[in-house]
Amino acid sequence: MEAAAKPQRQMVRLRGRSYVAFVFVPTVPIQDWLQEIDATIARSPGFFAGRPVVVDLSSVDLSQSGIGHLLTSLQDRNIRVLGIEGVEEARLTPMMPPLLSGGRSCVVEQSAPKKAETKAETKADAKPTSLLLDSPVRSGQTVIFPDGDITILGSVGSGAEVVAGGSIHIYGALRGRAMAGVNGHTSARIYCQKIEAELLAIDGFYQTADDIDDALRGRPAQAFLQGNTMRITALY
Amino acid sequence: MAKVLVVTSGKGGVGKTTTTAALGAALAQRGDRVVVVDFDVGLRNLDLVMGAERRVVFDLINVVQGVAKLPQALIRDKRLENLWLLPASQTRDKDALTEEGVGKVIADLRGRFDWVICDSPAGIERGASMAMRFADEAVIVTNPEVSSVRDSDRIIGMLDSKTVRAEKGERVEKHILITRYDPSRAARGEMLTIDDILEILATPLLGIIPESQDVLKASNVGTPVTLSNADGAPARAYLDAARRLCGDTVPMQVPAERKGFMDRLLRRRAA
Numbered sequence: 001m002e003a004a005a006k007p008q009r010q011m012v013r014l015r016g017r018s019y020v021a022f023v024f025v026p027t028v029p030i031q032d033w034l035q036e037i038d039a040t041i042a043r044s045p046g047f048f049a050g051r052p053v054v055v056d057l058s059s060v061d062l063s064q065s066g067i068g069h070l071l072t073s074l075q076d077r078n079i080r081v082l083g084i085e086g087v088e089e090a091r092l093t094p095m096m097p098p099l100l101s102g103g104r105s106c107v108v109e110q111s112a113p114k115k116a117e118t119k120a121e122t123k124a125d126a127k128p129t130s131l132l133l134d135s136p137v138r139s140g141q142t143v144i145f146p147d148g149d150i151t152i153l154g155s156v157g158s159g160a161e162v163v164a165g166g167s168i169h170i171y172g173a174l175r176g177r178a179m180a181g182v183n184g185h186t187s188a189r190i191y192c193q194k195i196e197a198e199l200l201a202i203d204g205f206y207q208t209a210d211d212i213d214d215a216l217r218g219r220p221a222q223a224f225l226q227g228n229t230m231r232i233t234a235l236y
Numbered sequence: 237m238a239k240v241l242v243v244t245s246g247k248g249g250v251g252k253t254t255t256t257a258a259l260g261a262a263l264a265q266r267g268d269r270v271v272v273v274d275f276d277v278g279l280r281n282l283d284l285v286m287g288a289e290r291r292v293v294f295d296l297i298n299v300v301q302g303v304a305k306l307p308q309a310l311i312r313d314k315r316l317e318n319l320w321l322l323p324a325s326q327t328r329d330k331d332a333l334t335e336e337g338v339g340k341v342i343a344d345l346r347g348r349f350d351w352v353i354c355d356s357p358a359g360i361e362r363g364a365s366m367a368m369r370f371a372d373e374a375v376i377v378t379n380p381e382v383s384s385v386r387d388s389d390r391i392i393g394m395l396d397s398k399t400v401r402a403e404k405g406e407r408v409e410k411h412i413l414i415t416r417y418d419p420s421r422a423a424r425g426e427m428l429t430i431d432d433i434l435e436i437l438a439t440p441l442l443g444i445i446p447e448s449q450d451v452l453k454a455s456n457v458g459t460p461v462t463l464s465n466a467d468g469a470p471a472r473a474y475l476d477a478a479r480r481l482c483g484d485t486v487p488m489q490v491p492a493e494r495k496g497f498m499d500r501l502l503r504r505r506a507a
Contacts, residue, residue, distance in 0.1 A: 135396070136438050137393075138389045138390060138392050138393025138396070139386050139387070139389035139390040139393060140360075140389075140390040140393055140394075141393045141397075154438065155435075155436070155438060157386070157389040157390075157393075157436065158382075158386045158389065158436075159386055159389070159390065160389075160393075173435070173436075175436070
């Protein structure tokens with residue numbers, strides 16, 4: 001890797017970063033284990049789509065061709081293997097995903113999104129993904145909808161709170177607090193017809209009334225995240 | 237069909253008790269049978285404003301607890317024969333109000349009167365929630381200042397969720413009554429404007445009562461302001477509000493600063 005970097009004059013910045021990946025631990029007989037995977041895919045199609053997957057071969061003893069066969073089987077199921085763990089490097093060919101080590105398990109974090117995902121996938125039709133309120137949200141009231149967007153036909157009073165997993169749309173004045181993207185949804189936005197908010201928050205980044213530009217007060221505005229900063233701009 | 241009306245605000249000192257007495261008297265002056273009920277247990281005031289403090293024997297708590305019968309606790313007004321008062325207890329506190337007991341008293345009053353006007357205590361605790369619990373309509377008393385308006389917004393939220401009507405999926409009809417409106421301060425931009433208040437609260441306006449010495453004087457002598465000085469600006473505003481409550485269409489008067497001949501003369505001199 002360094003050899004590749006040297007001939008170029010340009011600085012190549014290498015940074016470390018960790019990601020959460022699913023770890024597959026195939027067991028013998030491999031055919032049964034694959035059937036188990038098929039069953040999961042049948043229950044929620046697309047469950048593994050676009051997800052990084054690492055195969056841990058420590059509990060099976062596969063030859064080089066055996067590993068190759070397993071990888072092809074996974075590829076046939078649209079599962080992309082990012083790395084392999086728990087096997088000597090000698091058994092891997094250069095065409096196979098690289099050998100990984102030093103992985104740490106984070107069971108809790110890993111299983112929680114897994115469960116949520118299964119539910120969301122299977123009940124997608126039954127569960128509404130937006131909440132519509134056609135009356136004002138009064139001071140002291142809290143509206144919480146972690147599953148998606150909230151639309152309010154009316155104003156949000158001073159001292160009221162609106163909390164959404166997705167975006168918040170207010171067809172009226174926003175005088176209270178609005179918190180969008182509470183589940184880590186960074187692309188969530190807050191829209192209102194008249195901004196007089198006490199607090200705006202998106203995915204944990206917030207601004208209080210003091211931070212909001214006076215020139216925007218009382219005007220239609222939107223708030224969104226740009227990297228790690230919240231931007232508030234006039235709508236029209 | 238009897239109507240239960242709660243006069244409420246959230247904030248204290250905005251004029252709930254004055255309004256209860258004035259609207260009660262105004263409705264009684266129209267010929268309706270009216271009872272005003274004091275829910276401010278422990279800090280009762282309505283008896284004083286109604287001028288009935290010397291005649292209190294039994295009170296709301298006694299009736300709620302079954303110690304006294306309703307007719308024993310009702311006090312008839314000396315000036316208007318179809319205006320009655322059900323006073324609060326001064327020695328007890330608001331925990332003595334049970335939902336069942338209050339419900340029974342209100343149901344009993346519904347059978348005897350055209351209007352049951354409940355004077356709510358300030359705050360959002362038990363006393364206030366019991367006063368609004370069985371209401372069909374609500375008058376939200378608001379002063380033209382931000383703290384009062386925000387508290388009113390909170391109370392409207394409670395009226396829409398914590399009343400028997402709201403829980404049955406029906407609506408409590410709500411009206412905003414702006415009190416202590418000072419035209420000269422409004423002209424100088426020192427108060428919230430009527431439009432600001434109505435925009436924030438998104439609720440129809442019942443009336444605007446101007447700030448006036450009449451109101452204080454009336455309270456001190458124990459007479460509802462609509463009886464003490466019926467020609468004064470606050471009394472007329474309350475009488476108009478009572479007519480609107482009964483469904484009449486009365487044009488809204490926004491109190492304006494009155495500039496007399498002498499004022500103008502003096503101003504010119506000063507300049």
